[in-house]
Amino acid sequence: MTNPTAPAGDVATATSPADRPPEQDSAGEGSPRNRRLVRRQRRSRWDVKLSPYLYVSPFFVLFAIVGLYPLLYTGYLSLFDWNRAYYVRGDFVGLDNYSFVLTDPVFRKSLVNTFSIFLMSSVPQVVLAVAVAALLDTRLRGRTFWRMSVLLPFVVAPTAAVLIFGSLFADRYGMINQLLGEIGLEPIRWHVDRWWSHFAIAGMVNWRWTGYNALIFLAAMQAVPRDLYEAASLDGAGRIRQFFAVTLPMIRPTMIFVIITSTIGGLQIFTEPRLFDDTPNREGGPDHQYMTSTLYIYVKGIEDQFYGRASAAAWILFLIIVGIALLNFGVTRFLTRRSVS
Amino acid sequence: MRNRPGFVVYGLLGAFVLGSALPLYWSFVIGSHTKGDANDFPPPLLPGGHFLENARRVLDTVDFWQAMLNSLLVSTACGVAVVFFSTLAGYAFAKLSFRGSNALMGFVVMTMAVPTQLAIVPLFILMRDYRLLDTLAAVALPTLVTAFGVFFMRQYLVDAVPTELIEAARMDGCTMLRTFWTVAVPAARPAMAILFLFTFMQVWTDYMWPLVALQKTETLQIALDRLALTGQGQTTDYALVLAGAGMATLPLLLLFVLAGRQLVTGIMQGAVKG
Numbered sequence: 001m002t003n004p005t006a007p008a009g010d011v012a013t014a015t016s017p018a019d020r021p022p023e024q025d026s027a028g029e030g031s032p033r034n035r036r037l038v039r040r041q042r043r044s045r046w047d048v049k050l051s052p053y054l055y056v057s058p059f060f061v062l063f064a065i066v067g068l069y070p071l072l073y074t075g076y077l078s079l080f081d082w083n084r085a086y087y088v089r090g091d092f093v094g095l096d097n098y099s100f101v102l103t104d105p106v107f108r109k110s111l112v113n114t115f116s117i118f119l120m121s122s123v124p125q126v127v128l129a130v131a132v133a134a135l136l137d138t139r140l141r142g143r144t145f146w147r148m149s150v151l152l153p154f155v156v157a158p159t160a161a162v163l164i165f166g167s168l169f170a171d172r173y174g175m176i177n178q179l180l181g182e183i184g185l186e187p188i189r190w191h192v193d194r195w196w197s198h199f200a201i202a203g204m205v206n207w208r209w210t211g212y213n214a215l216i217f218l219a220a221m222q223a224v225p226r227d228l229y230e231a232a233s234l235d236g237a238g239r240i241r242q243f244f245a246v247t248l249p250m251i252r253p254t255m256i257f258v259i260i261t262s263t264i265g266g267l268q269i270f271t272e273p274r275l276f277d278d279t280p281n282r283e284g285g286p287d288h289q290y291m292t293s294t295l296y297i298y299v300k301g302i303e304d305q306f307y308g309r310a311s312a313a314a315w316i317l318f319l320i321i322v323g324i325a326l327l328n329f330g331v332t333r334f335l336t337r338r339s340v341s
Numbered sequence: 342m343r344n345r346p347g348f349v350v351y352g353l354l355g356a357f358v359l360g361s362a363l364p365l366y367w368s369f370v371i372g373s374h375t376k377g378d379a380n381d382f383p384p385p386l387l388p389g390g391h392f393l394e395n396a397r398r399v400l401d402t403v404d405f406w407q408a409m410l411n412s413l414l415v416s417t418a419c420g421v422a423v424v425f426f427s428t429l430a431g432y433a434f435a436k437l438s439f440r441g442s443n444a445l446m447g448f449v450v451m452t453m454a455v456p457t458q459l460a461i462v463p464l465f466i467l468m469r470d471y472r473l474l475d476t477l478a479a480v481a482l483p484t485l486v487t488a489f490g491v492f493f494m495r496q497y498l499v500d501a502v503p504t505e506l507i508e509a510a511r512m513d514g515c516t517m518l519r520t521f522w523t524v525a526v527p528a529a530r531p532a533m534a535i536l537f538l539f540t541f542m543q544v545w546t547d548y549m550w551p552l553v554a555l556q557k558t559e560t561l562q563i564a565l566d567r568l569a570l571t572g573q574g575q576t577t578d579y580a581l582v583l584a585g586a587g588m589a590t591l592p593l594l595l596l597f598v599l600a601g602r603q604l605v606t607g608i609m610q611g612a613v614k615g
Contacts, residue, residue: 051517052439055429066483070460138346148601149358155593157546159562160586164368167579219609271548301462314459
């Protein structure tokens with residue numbers, strides 16, 4: 001102990017030589033040393049009781065401010081009319097904002113777009129990621145190299161990814177359309193045609209996330225006991241058969257985990273449709289053909305300052321996400337229970 | 342044990358990696374050609390010698406260095422805050438017994454499913470009311486803690502710190518804070534590094550919240566956005582835009598080369614334990 005003047009109350013200092021009491025000090029009941037000890041013990045008891053709460057409180061305080069409060073406030077905002085010019089609260093309108101949003105064709109369109117882009121990205125992504133993981137789950141030479149390589153796109157910001165893919169998918173001089181022209185096909189109007197635009201946007205998402213998900217699947221595959229494969233191969237199952245009969249069932253929980261997280265992320269997609277748009281409004285294409293629901297919330301709430309409508313849309317989307325997550329959870333429970341019995 | 346993989350496995354993996362790298366290569370090819378060459382047909386397939394020239398045009402168009410500094414500041418601040426708060430809370434949840442800990446941890450896990458992105462309107466109002474709009478503080482504030490961070494640290498510390506060690510430290514008369522500092526933090530260091538990396542990347546690449554919170558100030562992603570807008574229209578200046586995208590990606594690529602191994606470990610760890 002180099003610091004003899006450590007703060008009182010820090011019991012550790014009792015072992016420091018400078019603080020060690022002389023041998024002859026036979027402390028009585030009310031001696032100052034004993035009182036100090038009692039004080040220390042009391043302080044220590046409070047320390048034990050209070051510390052855990054102190055350690056977890058920053059999370060809860062900050063989350064309350066930037067997570068919970070905004071969420072509840074969104075609900076509050078959604079029930080009122082808002083004066084856009086002066087930022088003042090107007091009349092209580094009940095669920096009017098909700099009925100406006102639910103009957104707004106643009107919002108409906110955005111919901112369809114969101115689901116379309118989400119499905120086009122998550123389904124191929126999971127399939128491809130599982131396949132890549134299966135390839136990585138072999139005794140490869142240079143394992144670290146391969147693992148890092150598949151993760152490469154993950155370090156590219158979505159913003160940069162959209163710009164890169166925007167040039168590849170450009171309607172006129174884009175690389176892909178030029179290639180199509182080479183083999184005698186008509187160019188695709190990526191920014192105009194609704195479903196093709198979803199395809200292009202989903203492509204960027206897949207590019208960035210497939211390798212990441214492959215690594216998650218790889219981790220799950222490596223946890224599968226190897227003797228299961230041995231047993232399977234003794235039974236005469238080939239590589240492919242082993243994959244479907246052993247690997248896939250064993251990684252089902254991870255599969256559901258990835259599906260749930262990609263659902264939550266996928267239903268909030270914003271950067272890609274916002275930046276893919278090359279018209280000045282940037283509201284998901286001239287005809288909103290790839291406007292997503294989060295983009296709708298942004299446009300209504302931040303740009304047009306219809307706080308009520310944007311908040312209602314946010315709550316609707318939130319409920320949809322929670323609903324789908326619960327559904328996923330239920331399916332997981334069902335599947336795992338069945339596989340146990 | 343399974344046999345060594347044949348060339349089919351290497352071939353398929355190689356094709357996938359090539360597909361992953363190709364868009365990046367393409368962006369560098371276009372970013373290193375002049376505006377005119379970039380729109381040529383057939384397109385150039387090899388990098389040209391005009392990257393520095395394009396980079397200069399990027400610096401003329403947007404305040405790139407300031408944006409880079411802003412991104413660096415915000416990402417670092419969030420990384421440090423998340424690591425600090427998550428380690429504290431994760432340690433408490435993993436190793437200390439206190440009334441209500443299970444319920445509180447359940448709450449943390451639940452909040453992981455709450456998309457804070459949907460609360461942009463009230464967050465925007467909140468920042469406006471506290472006159473924080475257009476400041477870096479507004480960008481950082483929503484990411485000072487993350488539920489994922491707390492969860493991740495808890496999962497890690499449950500196994501990483503032997504309870505006996507904590508008890509021994511307590512017996513020796515350590516205060517709670519001292520025990521945390523001398524026992525938990527050294528054990529948590531690898532996980533702390535990974536959590537820092539993830540948070541740093543998450544904040545660095547975020548586009549939506551800075552777009553809401555900032556007006557004149559720029560982060561890198563907002564600067565890129567502006568860069569793309571200047572070239573908007575019939576003939577987008579892809580040489581300029583992709584040079585900018587490359588410059589914005591470079592720092593993370595560098596980080597990836599240095600710490601990619603940890604990133605891989607982190608993803609795989611988070612998944613196994615999650």
